[in-house]
Amino acid sequence: MNHESTMSETSPNSLSQTSPAAQMPAASEDMLRSDYIKICHFNFFYGLKQALFDISMDIPEREVTAFIGPSGCGKSTLLRNLNRMNDLIDGVRHEGDVIVNGQSIYDPHIEVISLRKRIGMVFQKSNPFPKSIYENIVYPLRVAGQNKKSVLDETVERSLKGAALWEEAKDRLHDSALGLSGGQMQRLCIARAIANRPEILLMDEPCSALDPIATAKVEELIHSLKKDFTIVIVTHNMQQATRCSQRTAFFYLGKLIEFDITTKVFGNPSQKQTEDYITGRFG
Amino acid sequence: MHATHKDDSLTRTHAAAGEPFVWLTAMGLTIGLLMVVGLLGIIVANGIPVFWPKKVYEVTLKAGINNPVPGGGESFAGEIVQTRTKRVPILTKTGEVEADQKEVQYFVGNKDIYGLNFAFVSRVDIEKRDLPKDIYAIERMEYGDAFVFPLDLTLADGTKIEAAGNNEFSSGLAKAVKISNSLRDEIRQIEKIQIGRINSQINELKVKGGGSPESVEQIAKLEAQYEELATKARTLRQEQQGAKITFRAPNGTIKTQPISEVVGFYQPNNLGLLQKTGIFLHNIWGFLSGQPREANTEGGIFPAIFGTFVMTLLMSIAVVPFGVLAAIYMREYAKQGFLVRSVRIAVNNLAGVPSIVFGVFGLGFFVYFVGGGLDRWLFSDYLPTPTFGTGGIFWAALTLALMTVPVVIVATEEAIAAVPRGMKEGSLACGASKWQTIQRIVLPASVPGILTGLILAMARGAGEVAPLMLVGVVKLAPSLPIDGEFPFVHLERKFMHLGFHIFDLGFQSPDSEAAKPMVFATTLLLILLVVLLNITAILIRERLRKKFATGAF
Numbered sequence: 001m002n003h004e005s006t007m008s009e010t011s012p013n014s015l016s017q018t019s020p021a022a023q024m025p026a027a028s029e030d031m032l033r034s035d036y037i038k039i040c041h042f043n044f045f046y047g048l049k050q051a052l053f054d055i056s057m058d059i060p061e062r063e064v065t066a067f068i069g070p071s072g073c074g075k076s077t078l079l080r081n082l083n084r085m086n087d088l089i090d091g092v093r094h095e096g097d098v099i100v101n102g103q104s105i106y107d108p109h110i111e112v113i114s115l116r117k118r119i120g121m122v123f124q125k126s127n128p129f130p131k132s133i134y135e136n137i138v139y140p141l142r143v144a145g146q147n148k149k150s151v152l153d154e155t156v157e158r159s160l161k162g163a164a165l166w167e168e169a170k171d172r173l174h175d176s177a178l179g180l181s182g183g184q185m186q187r188l189c190i191a192r193a194i195a196n197r198p199e200i201l202l203m204d205e206p207c208s209a210l211d212p213i214a215t216a217k218v219e220e221l222i223h224s225l226k227k228d229f230t231i232v233i234v235t236h237n238m239q240q241a242t243r244c245s246q247r248t249a250f251f252y253l254g255k256l257i258e259f260d261i262t263t264k265v266f267g268n269p270s271q272k273q274t275e276d277y278i279t280g281r282f283g
Numbered sequence: 284m285h286a287t288h289k290d291d292s293l294t295r296t297h298a299a300a301g302e303p304f305v306w307l308t309a310m311g312l313t314i315g316l317l318m319v320v321g322l323l324g325i326i327v328a329n330g331i332p333v334f335w336p337k338k339v340y341e342v343t344l345k346a347g348i349n350n351p352v353p354g355g356g357e358s359f360a361g362e363i364v365q366t367r368t369k370r371v372p373i374l375t376k377t378g379e380v381e382a383d384q385k386e387v388q389y390f391v392g393n394k395d396i397y398g399l400n401f402a403f404v405s406r407v408d409i410e411k412r413d414l415p416k417d418i419y420a421i422e423r424m425e426y427g428d429a430f431v432f433p434l435d436l437t438l439a440d441g442t443k444i445e446a447a448g449n450n451e452f453s454s455g456l457a458k459a460v461k462i463s464n465s466l467r468d469e470i471r472q473i474e475k476i477q478i479g480r481i482n483s484q485i486n487e488l489k490v491k492g493g494g495s496p497e498s499v500e501q502i503a504k505l506e507a508q509y510e511e512l513a514t515k516a517r518t519l520r521q522e523q524q525g526a527k528i529t530f531r532a533p534n535g536t537i538k539t540q541p542i543s544e545v546v547g548f549y550q551p552n553n554l555g556l557l558q559k560t561g562i563f564l565h566n567i568w569g570f571l572s573g574q575p576r577e578a579n580t581e582g583g584i585f586p587a588i589f590g591t592f593v594m595t596l597l598m599s600i601a602v603v604p605f606g607v608l609a610a611i612y613m614r615e616y617a618k619q620g621f622l623v624r625s626v627r628i629a630v631n632n633l634a635g636v637p638s639i640v641f642g643v644f645g646l647g648f649f650v651y652f653v654g655g656g657l658d659r660w661l662f663s664d665y666l667p668t669p670t671f672g673t674g675g676i677f678w679a680a681l682t683l684a685l686m687t688v689p690v691v692i693v694a695t696e697e698a699i700a701a702v703p704r705g706m707k708e709g710s711l712a713c714g715a716s717k718w719q720t721i722q723r724i725v726l727p728a729s730v731p732g733i734l735t736g737l738i739l740a741m742a743r744g745a746g747e748v749a750p751l752m753l754v755g756v757v758k759l760a761p762s763l764p765i766d767g768e769f770p771f772v773h774l775e776r777k778f779m780h781l782g783f784h785i786f787d788l789g790f791q792s793p794d795s796e797a798a799k800p801m802v803f804a805t806t807l808l809l810i811l812l813v814v815l816l817n818i819t820a821i822l823i824r825e826r827l828r829k830k831f832a833t834g835a836f
Contacts, residue, residue: 117714127705
């Protein structure tokens with residue numbers, strides 16, 4: 001595939017919202033890209049302060065990749081760069097590149113809005129809009145100009161089922177989303193993030209404000225979502241990383257220390273710092 | 284020793300707990316509240332009794348005392364307005380000393396007969412006071428109230444009803460007054476509205492038709508209609524003037540007046556509580572719904588209420604989009620830096636510019652520049668008579684909008700800043716553009732804050748007088764800014780305003796003493812109008828607040 005064709009939005013291989021991963025179930029494991037998200041020598045600065053140092057890693061398609069590390073190590077910063085959420089902050093600057101499915105996210109031809117449509121995000125604090133459950137889920141479709149009721153209804157059901165919230169919410173779709181419990185709200189945010197069939201789902205400590213039961217539900221959900229989405233999850237909880245991820249990246253002070261298969265990172269880490277962290281000697 | 288020590292430590296704890304500051308802060312609030320309650324109390328206490336029917340005393344003076352009412356002999360009749368203390372020199376055996384004396388102010392009415400409205404009498408000079416049962420208080424179109432003893436009533440068909448010892452007199456008079464009032468309404472309808480409409484049509488034809496045969500023909504047709512209506516009005520007026528009442532004033536003068544000049548009447552010393560309440564409510568209704576008479580000192584103030592209301596509404600419509608757009612730009616789009624900070628300071632300082640300066644600006648920019656331009660462009664046929672190039676309700680509303688826009692900008696900016704960051708990020712992460720986020724997430728959540736700004740703006744705008752005097756307020760507006768005549772909303776018209784009405788009554792009227800009760804009543808009404816507008820906005824805000832309550836944050 002030459003470079004020009006990957007740049008074009010109309011190329012069949014480029015990721016547009018009408019060719020979601022879910023529509024390619026025939027793809028066998030070995031056809032999936034191992035460098036679906038390719039981060040190349042990435043440096044990131046908040047003003048003069050450098051937050052990320054020369055990060056290079058390949059995140060594989062339709063797997064769960066966990067970012068772990070102590071607070072302030074840059075894992076959230078990296079995650080928020082993947083959908084260019086950090087652009088909103090004044091005075092930030094980056095070096096290097098992030099390539100998603102062969103296409104740079106910093107390509108000047110790419111609109112950041114269409115990028116974010118392809119990459120859903122779930123935040124640490126659940127952030128439902130002060131609207132009904134229904135309107136929360138169809139929000140990504142409405143802002144994309146989709147107002148057909150049949151499509152919206154279908155999306156609400158699919159997303160809520162996908163986020164394991166359908167049974168609890170189906171009778172109160174038009175009630176305010178703010179009436180849900182904390183765990184339900186977070187699952188609603190996941191439903192909203194997958195409503196427009198993104199290819200990648202970024203999760204920034206999605207369970208840190210939830211109780212163990214709600215956490216278990218969300219983890220189950222991550223498990224079931226990984227067959228359709230490439231998931232990157234930031235977590236402080238190492239058990240969670242072992243339970244739901246296939247690969248784990250350990251960050252420390254803005255540097256990527258170790259990135260490998262999860263069982264390898266937790267079972268037999270190659271770096272001393274990783275071992276110290278996962279055994280609880282610091283952080 | 285030990286006990287003292289204990290006490291000492293107690294007081295120290297007391298001070299350390301910050302107790303004295305509870306008192307200090309509470310004192311600040313109390314002083315503020317007392318001033319507000321005091322002001323409202325004075326206004327209510329003076330404004331409400333205006334409408335309550337008072338007793339009319341017949342006062343007989345001691346021999347040799349000069350009667351303030353001309354030709355009254357030793358007595359006069361009137362309502363007590365107030366009692367005040369006066370220091371007067373008194374001659375005693377030892378010489379002249381000063382002493383306090385109670386002095387009573389009476390409203391004696393009958394200005395057409397006496398030439399004055401009020402009389403001051405020292406209480407010591409009064410021989411006796413009676414409450415004559417058969418005295419009538421007659422409210423008239425001109426010269427204010429009359430306190431008189433009626434003699435007879437002549438109806439339009441010539442029937443004469445004697446007043447003395449006749450029970451039917453009162454009901455007969457009531458019937459005659461009612462007929463006359465309905466005729467007056469009819470005449471008003473013809474003269475003001477129907478003839479007014481024909482006049483404006485004729486004017487338009489004269490300007491636009493340019494003397495073409497069709498226009499001349501049409502003008503002739505309209506003039507015929509005009510004549511017809513004028514004749515009708517004349518006939519009605521003659522009919523109205525048929526009935527007459529003859530009465531004797533307390534000073535003995537006998538006068539006959541056509542019923543057409545009578546608006547209403549009652550027997551002040553012959554009323555039960557129920558009747559008094561009825562008159563009270565009737566007076567309030569007349570005040571709220573009636574047209575002003577007698578250089579605004581009598582009658583109702585409906586045009587002023589309506590003018591204030593419409594002007595405030597127009598101002599709100601103008602100020603909200605203007606202020607909200609500016610706030611969105613400053614908070615969401617502009618790069619936060621020195622320039623934005625300076626603009627913010629400038630906006631806040633704009634709120635401190637004296638309102639009269641805004642009036643001058645409104646006159647120069649809106650009225651002369653924009654209005655004059657509009658006239659040359661769209662209404663050049665009517666020049667030199669200005670249409671928009673003179674003060675009007677639209678220019679007044681825009682001037683006040685400009686004056687109150689800082690309040691809306693500041694409130695909106697704060698409301699936008701209070702929208703949780705997580706909510707905005709959530710929306711952007713869903714693939715919404717910045718504008719979509721503002722429109723669908725930020726603005727709805729800021730509406731309660733915007734309404735707070737609007738409430739403050741309305742309170743300031745509705746009570747403002749000085750700038751309005753330059754850009755469109757008048758003492759007496761011939762027509763309302765919204766009426767049944769096409770195009771129904773007349774933005775170019777001059778209007779009446781409660782705030783200006785207060786100024787006009789209190790300081791510009793020929794008899795400010797007589798107008799004083801009206802000043803209080805009008806003030807009360809202006810406050811009530813502002814409260815009403817605010818309550819409406821607050822109710823809307825509470826509803827929206829419930830809807831957009833962000834419990835998760």
